[in-house]
Amino acid sequence: MSAVQGKETRAEGVYRALRARLLRGELAPGARLRPGELAAEYAVSLSVVREAVTRLAGQGLVDASPQRGFAVPALSVAELRDLTRARVLVETAAFGESIARGDVAWESRVLAAHHTLARTPPLTAEGHLSEAFEEAHQTFHLALLDGSGSRHLTAAALSLRDRADLYRHWSMRLAPDPSRDIAAEHRDLADLAVARAADPAKALLAAHIERTAEALAAHVCAVT
Amino acid sequence: MSAVQGKETRAEGVYRALRARLLRGELAPGARLRPGELAAEYAVSLSVVREAVTRLAGQGLVDASPQRGFAVPALSVAELRDLTRARVLVETAAFGESIARGDVAWESRVLAAHHTLARTPPLTAEGHLSEAFEEAHQTFHLALLDGSGSRHLTAAALSLRDRADLYRHWSMRLAPDPSRDIAAEHRDLADLAVARAADPAKALLAAHIERTAEALAAHVCAVT
DNA sequence: GCGCAAGAGAAAATCGATTATTTTAGTTTT
DNA sequence: AAAACTAAAATAATCGATTTTCTCTTGCGC
Numbered sequence: 001m002s003a004v005q006g007k008e009t010r011a012e013g014v015y016r017a018l019r020a021r022l023l024r025g026e027l028a029p030g031a032r033l034r035p036g037e038l039a040a041e042y043a044v045s046l047s048v049v050r051e052a053v054t055r056l057a058g059q060g061l062v063d064a065s066p067q068r069g070f071a072v073p074a075l076s077v078a079e080l081r082d083l084t085r086a087r088v089l090v091e092t093a094a095f096g097e098s099i100a101r102g103d104v105a106w107e108s109r110v111l112a113a114h115h116t117l118a119r120t121p122p123l124t125a126e127g128h129l130s131e132a133f134e135e136a137h138q139t140f141h142l143a144l145l146d147g148s149g150s151r152h153l154t155a156a157a158l159s160l161r162d163r164a165d166l167y168r169h170w171s172m173r174l175a176p177d178p179s180r181d182i183a184a185e186h187r188d189l190a191d192l193a194v195a196r197a198a199d200p201a202k203a204l205l206a207a208h209i210e211r212t213a214e215a216l217a218a219h220v221c222a223v224t
Numbered sequence: 225m226s227a228v229q230g231k232e233t234r235a236e237g238v239y240r241a242l243r244a245r246l247l248r249g250e251l252a253p254g255a256r257l258r259p260g261e262l263a264a265e266y267a268v269s270l271s272v273v274r275e276a277v278t279r280l281a282g283q284g285l286v287d288a289s290p291q292r293g294f295a296v297p298a299l300s301v302a303e304l305r306d307l308t309r310a311r312v313l314v315e316t317a318a319f320g321e322s323i324a325r326g327d328v329a330w331e332s333r334v335l336a337a338h339h340t341l342a343r344t345p346p347l348t349a350e351g352h353l354s355e356a357f358e359e360a361h362q363t364f365h366l367a368l369l370d371g372s373g374s375r376h377l378t379a380a381a382l383s384l385r386d387r388a389d390l391y392r393h394w395s396m397r398l399a400p401d402p403s404r405d406i407a408a409e410h411r412d413l414a415d416l417a418v419a420r421a422a423d424p425a426k427a428l429l430a431a432h433i434e435r436t437a438e439a440l441a442a443h444v445c446a447v448t
Numbered sequence: 449g450c451g452c453a454a455g456a457g458a459a460a461a462t463c464g465a466t467t468a469t470t471t472t473a474g475t476t477t478t
Numbered sequence: 479a480a481a482a483c484t485a486a487a488a489t490a491a492t493c494g495a496t497t498t499t500c501t502c503t504t505g506c507g508c
Contacts, residue, residue, distance in 0.1 A: 009290045009291065012290060035490075036488090044462080044463090045462060045464070046490090047271055047461085048463090050275060051275065051461095054275050054278050055278055055279070056282075057282075058280075058281075058282025059283075066236060067231075067233065067469055067490065069490060082373070085321070085376075085377065086374045086377035086380060089321065089377060093314065093317060094313075097309070148309075151303075152306055152309075152311075152384060153310035153313060156310060156314060159383075233491070234491075234492070258459075258460095260458095268492080269492055269493045270493085270494090271491085272493085291459095291498090291499060292459095292499095292500075293459070450507105451506105452505105455503085455504085455505100456504095457501085457503090458499105458502090459498105459500075460497105460498080461496100461498070461499085462495105462497070462498080463495085465493085465495100466491100466492080467490100467491080467492070467493085468490080469488105469489085470487105471488070471489085472486085472488085473484100473485090473486080473487090474483105474484085474485080474486090475483085476481105476482085
């Protein structure tokens with residue numbers, strides 16, 4: 001898109017920064033987001049923090065309760081299951097639409113995104129999640145969904161995906177499942193998409209989503 | 225639910241008031257929402273208005289562009305089609321889940337909501353849309369979807385539905401289609417839901433959504 | 449006459465301070 | 479010792495004013 005907007009508003013900046021931290025799992029679930037602290041941290045006034053946080057709350061990435069402030073959403077197995085169910089339905093629908101209606105440019109985006117993903121190592125030398133991999137992964141999954149030509153459908157899917165990201169990072173941090181060949185799953189997703197094999201593609205995407213959720217749920221249950 | 229929160233924050237009040245006006249079609253599409261005006265109108269400060277409007281923007285009910293303020297979203301046939309497609313997919317998915325997993329309480333809610341809807345006249349004596357009918361209609365459609373047990377799925381469907389409401393009011397105001405028996409469609413939806421006839425139910429819901437959209441699209445094309 | 453630039457005015461964004469509410473800590477009472 | 483009340487501190491919500499950015503107008507040069 002055109003980056004015509006040379007300047008970014010401060011509220012916008014804080015919004016994006018906070019959002020990134022949230023999705024990256026840097027903020028502990030349940031932790032309070034004190035406007036005072038954040039204002040000091042980002043060197044802005046309360047108003048801009050409040051605007052940023054309100055926006056995040058509107059998208060469900062932050063919990064807000066009147067007179068009681070804001071907090072990072074607490075994670076729960078029940079919500080994870082709920083969310084997973086919603087994601088499977090909405091993402092497979094979007095994926096199906098993309099397969100049915102996506103054009104050649106969409107196929108190209110899928111292949112390009114997959115290539116980048118496949119060539120990006122998931123872990124850094126120190127064993128942490130790689131920033132680059134995160135982005136490539138995000139981009140790949142977005143590519144799978146955005147061929148439908150419906151902005152609203154894509155947005156709905158992405159919104160759920162963002163919320164799920166609050167979990168996914170903890171999942172990968174806590175329960176890296178060695179028995180899963182995630183790279184193969186991604187490869188197959190790309191292949192089936194380009195082959196326009198709607199039903200197998202949707203089934204695989206559903207399984208892909210559910211597996212990650214199950215891994216985390218199992219882990220949390222074991223810990224708790 | 226418990227109305228423990230005796231007091232509502234001002235931002236909350238303005239948010240709800242604005243949202244209601246938006247969904248009721250009181251504000252012309254494309255009209256700017258000037259914080260100054262609104263602040264005067266609701267007798268609150270800019271900050272409060274800004275927070276309310278930002279929240280609406282986060283939900284897609286208001287357009288926001290940096291340094292340029294907020295506006296009621298402009299309607300377009302292209303967006304209507306896009307939105308309709310997304311709604312058909314997400315709402316039928318939610319409806320299907322409700323039919324598959326809804327309990328007896330859900331069936332009861334559907335029947336109760338339908339009864340209320342059927343007994344509420346759509347138009348007032350003066351021929352305007354009845355406030356009560358609007359609410360009953362909203363409640364009925366919500367009832368159809370909320371048996372899935374997935375808060376997120378319901379929320380996704382409702383979010384799209386809200387956005388579509390920006391159109392629906394104009395549709396009914398401009399193009400009341402006398403050839404449609406909407407009451408019958410609602411009755412059949414309720415019947416099929418309770419009968420757990422998933423496929424016919426989903427098909428009917430899809431048609432129900434599409435018909436309204438087509439009526440408006442046709443009308444707009446004719447006018448433009 | 450047309451296009452462009454400077455400036456006045458309007459509107460958005462931001463700030464710092466004030467007010468209201470909740471939470472916490474301490475104290476008293478049973 | 480536990481419960482309940484009270485006062486103090488912390489935090490959320492709101493305000494009014496200031497600063498920044500955009501927009502529209504007016505005047506100037508081509």
